[in-house]
Amino acid sequence: MIQMHDISKRFADYEAIKAVDIEVNGGEIYGIIGASGAGKSTLLRLMNLLEVPDCGEVVVDGKNLMTMKPKQLREARKSMGMIFQHFNLVANLTIYDNVEVCLQLANYPKHQRRERVMECLRFVGLAHLEKQYPQSLSGGQKQRVAIARALANEPKVLLCDEPTSSLDPHTTAEILAVLEEINRTLGVTIVIVSHEMEVIQSICHRVSVMADGSVYKTIELEPKGIPDVDHTPEYFIEKLTGEVSGDA
Amino acid sequence: MPEVLQRYEAEIWQAIGETFAMVGMSILAAVIVGLPVGTLLFLCRKENLLESRAVFSILNLLVNTIRSFPFLLLVVFLIPFTRFIIGTAIGTAAATVPLSIIAIAHYSRLVEQSLLDVPRGVIEAAKAMGASVVEVVFKFLFVEARSGLVLGLTTSIISFISYSTIMGVVGGGGIGDFAIRYGYQQFMTDLMIYMIIIMVILVQCIQFIGTTVARVIDKR
Ligand SMILES: Nc1ncnc2c1ncn2[C@@H]1O[C@H](COP(=O)(O)OP(=O)(O)OP(=O)(O)O)[C@@H](O)[C@H]1O
Numbered sequence A: 001m002i003q004m005h006d007i008s009k010r011f012a013d014y015e016a017i018k019a020v021d022i023e024v025n026g027g028e029i030y031g032i033i034g035a036s037g038a039g040k041s042t043l044l045r046l047m048n049l050l051e052v053p054d055c056g057e058v059v060v061d062g063k064n065l066m067t068m069k070p071k072q073l074r075e076a077r078k079s080m081g082m083i084f085q086h087f088n089l090v091a092n093l094t095i096y097d098n099v100e101v102c103l104q105l106a107n108y109p110k111h112q113r114r115e116r117v118m119e120c121l122r123f124v125g126l127a128h129l130e131k132q133y134p135q136s137l138s139g140g141q142k143q144r145v146a147i148a149r150a151l152a153n154e155p156k157v158l159l160c161d162e163p164t165s166s167l168d169p170h171t172t173a174e175i176l177a178v179l180e181e182i183n184r185t186l187g188v189t190i191v192i193v194s195h196e197m198e199v200i201q202s203i204c205h206r207v208s209v210m211a212d213g214s215v216y217k218t219i220e221l222e223p224k225g226i227p228d229v230d231h232t233p234e235y236f237i238e239k240l241t242g243e244v245s246g247d248a
Numbered sequence B: 001m002p003e004v005l006q007r008y009e010a011e012i013w014q015a016i017g018e019t020f021a022m023v024g025m026s027i028l029a030a031v032i033v034g035l036p037v038g039t040l041l042f043l044c045r046k047e048n049l050l051e052s053r054a055v056f057s058i059l060n061l062l063v064n065t066i067r068s069f070p071f072l073l074l075v076v077f078l079i080p081f082t083r084f085i086i087g088t089a090i091g092t093a094a095a096t097v098p099l100s101i102i103a104i105a106h107y108s109r110l111v112e113q114s115l116l117d118v119p120r121g122v123i124e125a126a127k128a129m130g131a132s133v134v135e136v137v138f139k140f141l142f143v144e145a146r147s148g149l150v151l152g153l154t155t156s157i158i159s160f161i162s163y164s165t166i167m168g169v170v171g172g173g174g175i176g177d178f179a180i181r182y183g184y185q186q187f188m189t190d191l192m193i194y195m196i197i198i199m200v201i202l203v204q205c206i207q208f209i210g211t212t213v214a215r216v217i218d219k220r
């Protein structure tokens, strides 16, 4: 689905990405992990050419993005969703409008827009919040809206940059479950950048370990499933004191 | 109504009309030209959608130059230009030329600043969704910056009112000019004070409307 060949990227005199080769197969959940500054986000942004590589080629769904004209590139991006650590919703638009914007950009048939927006919001479980503004939502809910927005135009690929890094473990598990479901039921290829081991281990089929702008190694994984995190008071007390607190 | 106001009622209404005409034109110029110029200033900045050092530098220099003129000098300096555009350099219509020019420079800077407050991530998301530059501007930037744009315009309008008061020098008239000619030069201090009160009320109203609108449309 995504082939990157011999990709390099410099920022001024800093080599952020050094001759990376990567192939993401259609239908898989692909992880990218590494320390801060390793170049994970940059690599992800190279996949939809938000960052233009200095050399090499990026092929998505059989099409070489590097040789595209700006208009063709914009079209190509419409079949690639993207979500971010800080959600990046439009604060002055309602939840509904945030999702609809994606359809407007894609010239989705007008009379089908409402149905499609609601379908996406239902998928992430937020249909009842359509009239709210992002400001009144929790982090997890905002990320769900961002996911609905990214999915609206039926993309083949979903790029996720630290999608759970500003969420607590319980909400993280919920978001991962949504991503896993998107992959399983809609067949969307997902690339997840994260520095959290649990995130990668729970849902990724393969993972590339990055360091210093290079892919150190790519590993096949057996997804462990999403951990069950239930934040009862007992959970916190047990974690803090090491004691299993009974009714005592 | 106080007797002086009754005596000069017609002139006062005319002065108010002139002020509204001058400020109205300034607002039009600010919105029609200043908004695009400010947006262009923002877009042409480093690492922005239309990054262009040349365009940015030229616009930036132009805006700074106009804004650094003492306004009275700008009015005088622009007389040949005004004559070229309007056919005369005297009168209310002629006065709108320098006013519009300062209005454009003034508001475009405030527009640029409001747009700079839009989180970069929102623009990123827009680009990732395949938005063109025009779509980024209208569907994301202006939406996200709208309360700043309104507050900026409010501040600008109040400045325009202040600028318009000296347009008497080119026969532009207006409340300020009336206050000087009748109130100050003919020693009718009470008349001058009434004119100042009108100006204060006008500014208060505009600020109130601007602040209220900005608050209502701000969902951040
Ligand atoms: N636009 C930019 N201009 C200059 N340097 C940049 C730019 N973007 C990234 N870099 C640099 O490239 C390197 C890799 O950045 P990147 O954001 O890809 O790292 P990361 O692995 O995602 O780290 P983190 O976990 O902190 O998000 C960093 O040293 C960063 O400072």
Ligand SMILES: [Mg+2]
Residues within 6 Å of the ligand: A040, A041, A042, A162
């Ligand atoms: Mg990163």
